[in-house]
Amino acid sequence: MRKDLMQVRWFESFWRKGESRLPNGPQHLICLCLFVLFAVPSAMAQETELELQIEPEFRYFFETPSDARQVDAFGAVAIEATLETLWEGGAHSFIINPRIRLDIENPDDERFDFRSFHYEGIFENFELRLGVDRVFWGVTEFAHFVDVINQTDSVESLDGEEKLGQLMLNITVPSEWGTFDFFILPAFRERTFEGVSGRPRLDIPVDVSRPIYEDPEAEKHVDYSARWSHYVGNLDVGLAYFKGTGREPSFVLDTDENLDPVLRPRYSQIEQGSVDVQMTLDVLLLKFEGLVREELGETSSMATGGFEYSVYGAFGTSADIGMIVEYAYDERGSRSANPYDNDIFAGVRLGFNDANATSILGEVGVDLNTQEQILRIEAQRRLNDNLFLRAELYSFSRADAQSPLNSFRDDDFFLIRLAYQF
Amino acid sequence: MDEVKLSETGFVDSSANLTMILTGRNGQESVRELRIKTLEIADPDEGDKSMIIFDHPADVKGTILLTHSHLLKSDDQWLYLPALKRVKRISSANKSGPFMGSEFSYEDFSAQEPKKFEHTWIETAPCPIEQTLVCHVIERRPRYDRSGYSSQRVWVDESILQYRMIEYYDLKGSLLKRLSLSDFKLFDEQYWRAHDYTMENVQNGKKTRIIWKDVSLGNGFSDNDFKSSSLRRTR
Numbered sequence: 001m002r003k004d005l006m007q008v009r010w011f012e013s014f015w016r017k018g019e020s021r022l023p024n025g026p027q028h029l030i031c032l033c034l035f036v037l038f039a040v041p042s043a044m045a046q047e048t049e050l051e052l053q054i055e056p057e058f059r060y061f062f063e064t065p066s067d068a069r070q071v072d073a074f075g076a077v078a079i080e081a082t083l084e085t086l087w088e089g090g091a092h093s094f095i096i097n098p099r100i101r102l103d104i105e106n107p108d109d110e111r112f113d114f115r116s117f118h119y120e121g122i123f124e125n126f127e128l129r130l131g132v133d134r135v136f137w138g139v140t141e142f143a144h145f146v147d148v149i150n151q152t153d154s155v156e157s158l159d160g161e162e163k164l165g166q167l168m169l170n171i172t173v174p175s176e177w178g179t180f181d182f183f184i185l186p187a188f189r190e191r192t193f194e195g196v197s198g199r200p201r202l203d204i205p206v207d208v209s210r211p212i213y214e215d216p217e218a219e220k221h222v223d224y225s226a227r228w229s230h231y232v233g234n235l236d237v238g239l240a241y242f243k244g245t246g247r248e249p250s251f252v253l254d255t256d257e258n259l260d261p262v263l264r265p266r267y268s269q270i271e272q273g274s275v276d277v278q279m280t281l282d283v284l285l286l287k288f289e290g291l292v293r294e295e296l297g298e299t300s301s302m303a304t305g306g307f308e309y310s311v312y313g314a315f316g317t318s319a320d321i322g323m324i325v326e327y328a329y330d331e332r333g334s335r336s337a338n339p340y341d342n343d344i345f346a347g348v349r350l351g352f353n354d355a356n357a358t359s360i361l362g363e364v365g366v367d368l369n370t371q372e373q374i375l376r377i378e379a380q381r382r383l384n385d386n387l388f389l390r391a392e393l394y395s396f397s398r399a400d401a402q403s404p405l406n407s408f409r410d411d412d413f414f415l416i417r418l419a420y421q422f
Numbered sequence: 423m424d425e426v427k428l429s430e431t432g433f434v435d436s437s438a439n440l441t442m443i444l445t446g447r448n449g450q451e452s453v454r455e456l457r458i459k460t461l462e463i464a465d466p467d468e469g470d471k472s473m474i475i476f477d478h479p480a481d482v483k484g485t486i487l488l489t490h491s492h493l494l495k496s497d498d499q500w501l502y503l504p505a506l507k508r509v510k511r512i513s514s515a516n517k518s519g520p521f522m523g524s525e526f527s528y529e530d531f532s533a534q535e536p537k538k539f540e541h542t543w544i545e546t547a548p549c550p551i552e553q554t555l556v557c558h559v560i561e562r563r564p565r566y567d568r569s570g571y572s573s574q575r576v577w578v579d580e581s582i583l584q585y586r587m588i589e590y591y592d593l594k595g596s597l598l599k600r601l602s603l604s605d606f607k608l609f610d611e612q613y614w615r616a617h618d619y620t621m622e623n624v625q626n627g628k629k630t631r632i633i634w635k636d637v638s639l640g641n642g643f644s645d646n647d648f649k650s651s652s653l654r655r656t657r
Contacts, residue, residue, distance in 0.1 A: 356523070
């Protein structure tokens, strides 16, 4: 149980290092209080498990950068630890899951975050979650429109799938007619963006130190959300509501102290209702996500959907082929910072089903307004019980100067990531 | 065969830890570890609900496969992906694919419900491993779609009504795999369970052995535990 003390010292050292770049002081203070509250019972718990993951990453860019502050190649490493304590056969649990990103070339991208830091209890008629965690909503593979609870960590993930932890009080009520989830979400988190030396990034760098809030009290705001989800036969459906500070910023052009142009992220208050549906028909999955949002006095809608088709045991082998086609639409079009306003996506995945879980994936996204394309190829396999390798290749086509994607025209790159877990 | 099923009914729920050892053609071994939890469903026209929780290797740890079995229509399946905390409803059409790269396919893992097959009794013969016992040899053909097998030959012993061996014939009718069950233990004075399953692929020379440990029945699982919305908090 000396693990408790070990953790405190370890966290404190990273806390101090990451302090100037932490987006939310209060959130981490609450975490520390919760931790202290549970350090004692964890000593009496029945089961405690600790896992560590070290993930070095290397990016190599094929062309010289458009900005002299960017580089051709750099490495970074992410370290993640998970400590889980269970009581009463899992009816109560406490989990701490910090993640740190270290990057010598791009110190602005270094980050310390708690992906999870919460207590969870399963009671007779409801479940309770209190603390920091991540929640995923949605059915599509490319654009994730209804996934509103957590803020996106766009440095860790170019596809927007990595999320920052969110402080929450969540009550889940399961019933015969579906599962009801209620959320109280204090402490808003700002989106992460690559710093000036980071790559790929927008040509005009985003200045995360000077965000604009529609509501000046937004950071102390408490946001609310609720969701109902259910399945009937081959139909899975979810309806959700959210009111509070929108996680997706828009951008305002400004200058920094050197009078270089910067983009300042602007966060406004939103209210939205969303639906997500999946119909599972044997080897064909049909998916749809749609939402209606009110923001800055304007009501708009967004939707994405498509299908996923699988061929099992292709060509008489034990390999599987999966094909995905999706479309995304945003009524606001170029008025919003959402890049997926009239885009079509297609992907093919080949899974070999060998003992090493080898797979290859190819994806292409096309913006139907500007005809620009993003191509991504990914290959991955297990090297041994603790080591997993992933390699990705990104290619961005030439785009017209007006579009946000034009920033990435010179940023074709190769990424390799090795995850070491124990 | 209905007697076999009946002898297995009434356990309410079960859980077990499994160690799966994959042996390649050249004897190289890799190990998988997982847990299976099962909830018996009272309705005779429905199959059981089950959950497979992956523990090892590290890159799949925390992944959960939830299955609500149906007898003749396709099962409902969900996959929980811990890295994204995402629950995904998946197609359950993948019956003949290899489970975790092993010689067991998904259909080998799913419930052996008699209603899913057409049975023909062949003969009685000595049981494969324990030759002193007498076995019924039964041929069965899958009634469900997308099976990887044209037929199977099952050895069920007369005394405790347990599967002793199953031979799997591929779609061309050739012998593909042979499953041997051993190390039987009795629970609650009425339920027998084999603790050692060895699947040999006679065509490619590979082998997978599953060893069951910590089998327990009547754990008090609830229907809520087997809902897709509960996967994210399943331990």
